[in-house]
Amino acid sequence: xxxxxxxxxxxxxxxxxxxxxxxxxxxxxxxxxxxxxxxxxxxxxxxxxxxxxxxxxxxxxxxxxxxxxxxxxxxxxxxx
Numbered sequence: 001x002x003x004x005x006x007x008x009x010x011x012x013x014x015x016x017x018x019x020x021x022x023x024x025x026x027x028x029x030x031x032x033x034x035x036x037x038x039x040x041x042x043x044x045x046x047x048x049x050x051x052x053x054x055x056x057x058x059x060x061x062x063x064x065x066x067x068x069x070x071x072x073x074x075x076x077x078x079x080x
Contacts, residue, residue, distance in 0.1 A: 034059030
């Protein structure tokens with residue numbers, strides 16, 4: 001569900017798998033490999049979920065941060 005009441009996006013398992021695989025391949029093409037650390041800075045949405053799953057699929061450790069943090073707090077979370 002999105003932030004606005006009544007707005008939702010439905011994704012099938014097949015669509016989620018396809019998006020996850022595409023994102024995983026994109027990350028690998030960008031040089032991300034098993035054991036690397038990835039920070040995901042996205043609003044809650046199906047793409048964010050697929051990004052987390054893509055990291056797990058290729059063995060990269062991921063952390064999720066959201067835009068509600070100040071610049072300093074965001075930098076601290078990314079460093080952690």
